[in-house]
Amino acid sequence: MEFDERCLKVQEPKFDCLLFDLDDTLYPLSSGISSHVKTNIEAYMIEKLGIDESKIENLGNLLYKNYGTTMAGLRAIGYNFDYDEYHSFVHGRLPYDNIKPDPVLKQILKNMRIRKLIFTNGDMIHAVRALKRLGLEDCFEGIICFETLNPPCLLTPCDQAPEIFDIAGHFAGLGSADDLPRTPVLCKPNVGAMEAALRIANVNPYKIFFDDSVRNIQAGKRIGLHTVLVGTSQRVKGADHALESIHNIREALPELWEEAEKAEDVLYADRVAIETSVTA
Numbered sequence: 633m634e635f636d637e638r639c640l641k642v643q644e645p646k647f648d649c650l651l652f653d654l655d656d657t658l659y660p661l662s663s664g665i666s667s668h669v670k671t672n673i674e675a676y677m678i679e680k681l682g683i684d685e686s687k688i689e690n691l692g693n694l695l696y697k698n699y700g701t702t703m704a705g706l707r708a709i710g711y712n713f714d715y716d717e718y719h720s721f722v723h724g725r726l727p728y729d730n731i732k733p734d735p736v737l738k739q740i741l742k743n744m745r746i747r748k749l750i751f752t753n754g755d756m757i758h759a760v761r762a763l764k765r766l767g768l769e770d771c772f773e774g775i776i777c778f779e780t781l782n783p784p785c786l787l788t789p790c791d792q793a794p795e796i797f798d799i800a801g802h803f804a805g806l807g808s809a810d811d812l813p814r815t816p817v818l819c820k821p822n823v824g825a826m827e828a829a830l831r832i833a834n835v836n837p838y839k840i841f842f843d844d845s846v847r848n849i850q851a852g853k854r855i856g857l858h859t860v861l862v863g864t865s866q867r868v869k870g871a872d873h874a875l876e877s878i879h880n881i882r883e884a885l886p887e888l889w890e891e892a893e894k895a896e897d898v899l900y901a902d903r904v905a906i907e908t909s910v911t912a
C-alpha cells in the first residue's frame with residue numbers, strides 16, 4: 633500500500649513540463665536585442681515591401697497589437713514574402729554579442745529535474761543562436777518555434793493580394809478588430825498556437841509557462857497553464873507569479889524543487905529495494 637502511494641506521487645506530479653519563452657525572458661530586455669528587432673522589421677517593411685516610411689510606426693503597432701507579431705499582420709493584410717528571407721533579414725544582423733553567457737541560469741535549469749522546452753515566436757536559427765550565446769543549448773528537451781507551428785512557405789507571386797487591406801483606415805473608420813482579415817501565421821498569443829504547442833509538448837495540463845509578454849501570459853492562462861510573467865515583479869491579471877529575473881525561479885516556485893526531490897527520493901527508495909531483492 634505504501635509502495636502504491638509512492639508510485640502515485642511519481643506518476644502524478646503537480647507539474648510535468650516547463651515552457652519558456654526565449655527573447656526578453658531567458659535574457660534581459662536591457663540587452664537591446666528587441667529594439668534592434670523592431671528597427672530591422674521596420675527596415676524590411678520599407679526596403680522589401682515598399683511601404684511608405686511615414687506609415688511604418690503606426691502600421692507596425694497596429695499589426696503587432698492585433699496579430700501577435702508584425703509578420704503575422706503583414707501576411708494578413710495581403711503582403712507576400714518568403715518567411716526565411718524575412719527572418720534572415722530581421723535576425724541575421726542582430727548584435728548577438730549583446731547576449732551574455734549565463735552560467736547561473738544554466739545551473740538553475742540543470743538542477744530542475746523536469747522537462748523543459750523553449751516556446752518562441754522566433755525562427756529556429758535565431759533560437760539556437762541566442763541559446764548558444766547564453767550557454768544554454770543543452771538545457772532544453774526541444775524548441776517549439778516559428779517553423780514548428782507554420783509549414784514551409786510555398787507562396788507564388790499570384791498569392792499576393794490584389795489590394796493591401798488598409799488596417800489604419802479600418803480603425804480610423806471605427807472598424808472592429810473582429811472584422812480584420814485572418815492571418816495564415818500561427819504565433820503566440822493566438823490560442824490555437826498555444827494549444828498546438830501543448831500538443832507538441834505532449835498534452836498534459838500540468839505545465840508552467842514563462843513569458844515576458846503580458847498578453848502571451850494571459851493567453852496561457854486562458855488555456856489552463858500555470859503562468860509566470862518574467863521581467864517584472866508586478867503581477868498582472870492572468871499571471872500566477874511575476875519574476876523580476878528568470879534567476880528568481882527557485883524563490884518563486886519552490887514546489888518545483890520539492891516535486892523533483894520527492895520523485896528522486898522515491899526512485900532512490902525503489903532502486904534500493906530492487907538491489908536488495910536481487911542480492912537477497
Ligand SMILES: [Mg+2]
Pocket residue numbers: 653654655656657843844845
Ligand atoms: Mg519574449
